[in-house]
Amino acid sequence: MNQTELLDQFILEARDCLEQAGQRLLEVEKNPDDKERLNDLFRMVHTLKGNCGLFEFKALETVVHAGEDLLDRVRNGTLGYNDVIADALLEAMDFTAQMVDEIEKTGQIAVEAAPRSQALSSRLRALLEPGATVSTPRAPVSAPAAPLPEAATASPLPSPEPVPPWVDALPPDWRSSPSTAVAWRYSPEPECFFKGEDPWLLARQVPGLLHLKSGTQAPWADLSTLDCYRCNLAFAGISSAPVAYLHEHFRYVPEQVEFFELSNLPDKAAATSMQATVGSPANAAMSSAEVADTATASPDERAQAVRELIFLRTLQIWEDQLIILGRPSPQPGVIQACRLAFKNLLHTLQELELPVSLQAQSSLAAINSVGALVSWAQTHRPSLDHPVASADTVSAAGGGPLTPDNSRRGGGGADDGAGHNKVLKVGQEKIDRLMDLIGEMVVAKNALPYLAQRAESVFQQRELAREIKAQYAVINRIAEDMQHAIMQVRMMPVGTVFQRFGRLVRDISKKLGKDVQLVVEGEDTEADKNVIEALADPLIHILRNSLDHGIELPEVRRAAGKPEQGTIKVVAHQESDRVFIEISDDGAGVNPTRVRDKAVERGLIPADKAATLSDAEAVQLIFLPGFSTAESISDLSGRGVGMDVVRTAVERINGHVDLQSTQGKGTRIRLSLPLSMAVTNVMIIEAGNRRFGVPMDLIVETVRVHADDIHHFKQARTTVLRGRIVPLRALHDLLALDESPLTNEDGEHAVLVVRLGSENVGLLVDHFHGATDIILKPLEGVLSGLTGFAGTALMGDGGVLMILNPKELV
Amino acid sequence: MGIRYLKKHAALEDIVTVEDAETLLDWLKKQKKPAVNLGRCQHLHAAVLQVLLAVRPAIVGDVPDPWLRKALGCPEA
Numbered sequence: 001m002n003q004t005e006l007l008d009q010f011i012l013e014a015r016d017c018l019e020q021a022g023q024r025l026l027e028v029e030k031n032p033d034d035k036e037r038l039n040d041l042f043r044m045v046h047t048l049k050g051n052c053g054l055f056e057f058k059a060l061e062t063v064v065h066a067g068e069d070l071l072d073r074v075r076n077g078t079l080g081y082n083d084v085i086a087d088a089l090l091e092a093m094d095f096t097a098q099m100v101d102e103i104e105k106t107g108q109i110a111v112e113a114a115p116r117s118q119a120l121s122s123r124l125r126a127l128l129e130p131g132a133t134v135s136t137p138r139a140p141v142s143a144p145a146a147p148l149p150e151a152a153t154a155s156p157l158p159s160p161e162p163v164p165p166w167v168d169a170l171p172p173d174w175r176s177s178p179s180t181a182v183a184w185r186y187s188p189e190p191e192c193f194f195k196g197e198d199p200w201l202l203a204r205q206v207p208g209l210l211h212l213k214s215g216t217q218a219p220w221a222d223l224s225t226l227d228c229y230r231c232n233l234a235f236a237g238i239s240s241a242p243v244a245y246l247h248e249h250f251r252y253v254p255e256q257v258e259f260f261e262l263s264n265l266p267d268k269a270a271a272t273s274m275q276a277t278v279g280s281p282a283n284a285a286m287s288s289a290e291v292a293d294t295a296t297a298s299p300d301e302r303a304q305a306v307r308e309l310i311f312l313r314t315l316q317i318w319e320d321q322l323i324i325l326g327r328p329s330p331q332p333g334v335i336q337a338c339r340l341a342f343k344n345l346l347h348t349l350q351e352l353e354l355p356v357s358l359q360a361q362s363s364l365a366a367i368n369s370v371g372a373l374v375s376w377a378q379t380h381r382p383s384l385d386h387p388v389a390s391a392d393t394v395s396a397a398g399g400g401p402l403t404p405d406n407s408r409r410g411g412g413g414a415d416d417g418a419g420h421n422k423v424l425k426v427g428q429e430k431i432d433r434l435m436d437l438i439g440e441m442v443v444a445k446n447a448l449p450y451l452a453q454r455a456e457s458v459f460q461q462r463e464l465a466r467e468i469k470a471q472y473a474v475i476n477r478i479a480e481d482m483q484h485a486i487m488q489v490r491m492m493p494v495g496t497v498f499q500r501f502g503r504l505v506r507d508i509s510k511k512l513g514k515d516v517q518l519v520v521e522g523e524d525t526e527a528d529k530n531v532i533e534a535l536a537d538p539l540i541h542i543l544r545n546s547l548d549h550g551i552e553l554p555e556v557r558r559a560a561g562k563p564e565q566g567t568i569k570v571v572a573h574q575e576s577d578r579v580f581i582e583i584s585d586d587g588a589g590v591n592p593t594r595v596r597d598k599a600v601e602r603g604l605i606p607a608d609k610a611a612t613l614s615d616a617e618a619v620q621l622i623f624l625p626g627f628s629t630a631e632s633i634s635d636l637s638g639r640g641v642g643m644d645v646v647r648t649a650v651e652r653i654n655g656h657v658d659l660q661s662t663q664g665k666g667t668r669i670r671l672s673l674p675l676s677m678a679v680t681n682v683m684i685i686e687a688g689n690r691r692f693g694v695p696m697d698l699i700v701e702t703v704r705v706h707a708d709d710i711h712h713f714k715q716a717r718t719t720v721l722r723g724r725i726v727p728l729r730a731l732h733d734l735l736a737l738d739e740s741p742l743t744n745e746d747g748e749h750a751v752l753v754v755r756l757g758s759e760n761v762g763l764l765v766d767h768f769h770g771a772t773d774i775i776l777k778p779l780e781g782v783l784s785g786l787t788g789f790a791g792t793a794l795m796g797d798g799g800v801l802m803i804l805n806p807k808e809l810v
Numbered sequence: 811m812g813i814r815y816l817k818k819h820a821a822l823e824d825i826v827t828v829e830d831a832e833t834l835l836d837w838l839k840k841q842k843k844p845a846v847n848l849g850r851c852q853h854l855h856a857a858v859l860q861v862l863l864a865v866r867p868a869i870v871g872d873v874p875d876p877w878l879r880k881a882l883g884c885p886e887a
Contacts, residue, residue, distance in 0.1 A: 188856070192856075193828055193856070193857050197856075198828070198855050198856050199856040200854070200855065200856035200859045200881075201853065201855075201856070204875075204877045204878075209877075212877050212880060212881070213880070213881075214859070214863065214880075214881040216863070220863075220864040221864075223839055223864070223865065224839070226835065226861075226864055228831045228832055228834075228835045228857055228860060228861045228864075229828075229831065229832070229857060231856065231857070231860065232860060232864075233856055233859065233860050233863070
């Protein structure tokens with residue numbers, strides 16, 4: 001796995017972790033005593049921190065680490081979970097999410113993020129010890145024990161090689177510090193006192209300070225000429241903190257500080273790096289930088305150090321496998337994955353020229369159960385001092401190097417494949433690409449019948465035509481299966497959208513001083529990814545509206561005889577090929593009179609029309625563009641872009657919005673959405689010798705109406721269908737075609753009755769041409785501004801079919 | 811508190827700020843046997859430390875801050 005893939009994986013996992021952690025945070029807030037959830041939450045944050053540590057995302061890791069510490073305390077019960085903690089953690093989470101976004105975009109975190117991350121983490125840490133926020137200066141004895149794993153390539157040392165003279169000048173006894181320690185030298189500029197700096201304080205508070213020496217930059221001047229406000233001090237010291245922490249500490253005077261990692265001292269590199277890390281495999285991950293740095297100096301020792309580091313890493317991964325195997329009820333894939341990992345680890349050990357037992361290798365291949373694998377791993381755990389005790393121990397250096405893979409190469413392909421986890425994480429764009437390809441495949445496939453026809457009619461090859469048709473049937477079946485399979489892959493539970501609601505409701509209700517409970521049901525209901533994604537914004541709009549306008553303040557609710565806590569319910573379920581999402585609240589409901597007045601006031605409908613509307617119809621007015629009942633514009637709603645936007649967004653994905661409201665009882669909004677929008681069923685019609693498609697779900701019926709039955713009133717044409725007046729519009733006029741609608745021999749017009757909102761409208765067309773499944777491509781580029789068309793589709797004969805959007809057209 | 815200038819020594823107490831450096835230097839220069847007491851000093855500014863390092867007055871009493879003690883080269887308390 002190369003770096004980019006690893007990074008992609010990290011981003012995917014980080015998002016996952018964050019999403020779940022956010023969910024858990026809210027759950028924990030509801031039940032602070034739920035140990036299970038707390039543990040879960042802690043584990044997620046821990047995973048996230050671990051992942052951050054893999055990369056050089058200092059800003060990210062600092063925050064996550066602080067969050068982890070805080071959670072650990074909460075988990076241990078030494079700290080009570082409360083609102084303040086929740087807020088701080090949520091804020092930290094938001095920051096983390098931002099950082100992850102940034103990493104995805106640029107592959108790194110901007111330097112500007114560091115102060116914010118520092119502020120956030122110190123805020124989290126402040127919560128850790130409510131009493132003692134000021135840290136006492138560290139005594140040399142109580143140096144922090146275990147330095148954090150630190151990768152320092154992000155902040156390369158100013159002088160890694162050779163050993164700078166100032167390091168050599170350090171007291172010899174300082175050299176006994178752990179090899180992970182960093183020597184630093186700080187020479188404040190002479191004018192620093194006038195900048196409000198206190199170099200002594202800065203030097204004394206270096207994190208992880210082990211040794212500190214103060215000296216002068218130049219010999220002291222004569223007392224009579226001494227200027228006490230020109231800084232002549234110089235400090236040097238040893239710190240056990242990672243270089244990055246030191247960089248952070250000296251962030252305001254970077255040009256006055258030099259660092260040197262003690263691990264780069266020639267006499268230390270090999271031996272001490274070993275000392276410091278052995279016995280605690282967790283620390284073995286110490287720093288890839290160490291490896292990088294060691295590579296350049298005295299080759300033998302460096303090589304030795306590198307080998308040891310690799311060995312420790314190997315040991316750590318070995319232990320990790322044991323932990324993974326130790327989890328309850330591992331999947332078969334896990335066993336295979338672990339086995340593969342062990343195999344590769346053995347291989348690594350061989351490359352290190354460490355003794356590896358042949359028996360270990362051969363027995364590994366045969367292991368098929370968790371228990372056996374665990375005991376195998378325990379017996380054959382690699383060790384530097386005690387080579388695997390076995391008769392047939394082979395030193396790869398001397399004897400013929402083993403080719404451990406040979407025995408298994410044959411079946412290796414299948415084995416390796418199954419060795420991965422059963423669940424694949426794939427980027428969305430890959431699935432989208434697959435979907436596009438399938439679309440093209442369907443189009444290409446549809447060309448075959450035409451070919452068959454040509455073979456028969458043009459080349460008189462009936463036999464060939466029949467064979468083409470037979471092949472077409474096969475390809476058709478496979479293509480359909482493929483399409484179906486990919487649709488399944490694209491299905492996502494609607495719960496992914498619902499997840500963010502908890503946070504939204506919590507934050508907004510707090511801001512508004514309302515007490516609101518969110519009930520979510522049916523989050524497992526699945527729908528196409530695009531549908532789900534398109535749904536997020538409208539749903540948030542609706543929820544905000546419910547929170548802002550729907551649910552009343554607790555006092556008002558009490559006065560109305562309702563429980564003080566309002567309830568917003570989000571329910572999803574599937575009915576045949578549609579998904580329904582219902583958002584209901586038990587708030588004040590929509591006031592029809594007020595809606596009427598507002599609509600008239602804003603000039604959205606004429607007053608006389610408003611008066612004729614029934615209450616249920618009046619309520620629908622809130623979907624009109626520009627409608628708002630809010631007296632004042634809040635940051636939540638009231639700008640008049642609410643429900644109109646919701647309806648547009650939902651209708652764009654072929655959905656419907658339906659609103660019912662009982663004043664005083666609450667509001668119910670029902671969204672009906674297609675399961676998938678990949679394939680659209682359209683009816684092909686013809687007008688003015690051109691073919692168009694009309695989405696099937698809008699069509700009510702197709703009828704033939706005799707020209708005599710069409711009533712003309714000025715420009716308007718109407719007809720009566722089943723006792724109802726249906727307005728008629730000629731498609732030719734709507735599209736500005738020169739021809740006029742044709743009639744058949746009996747003098748009848750072809751009328752396509754479509755549903756627009758709650759009304760039916762008849763479209764006069766020339767001919768009907770039956771239905772077909774197409775893959776709708778939205779209009780792009782210069783065409784994207786074109787109204788009246790939903791998009792285009794490629795037909796099997798290579799022609800392009802324009803799909804009409806009657807809602808925009810009429 | 812800052813600095814109290816006594817007969818035999820200057821007592822540096824609590825937090826000694828940058829402003830105190832000059833007066834301290836002037837005072838130390840005037841003394842025949844300059845001496846300071848850092849026993850109750852929590853923190854002194856680098857400029858003050860610089861004065862102490864340049865003048866090298868006698869240190870009366872022990873120095874509570876171990877780092878400061880080392881910086882001034884005092885024997886271990």
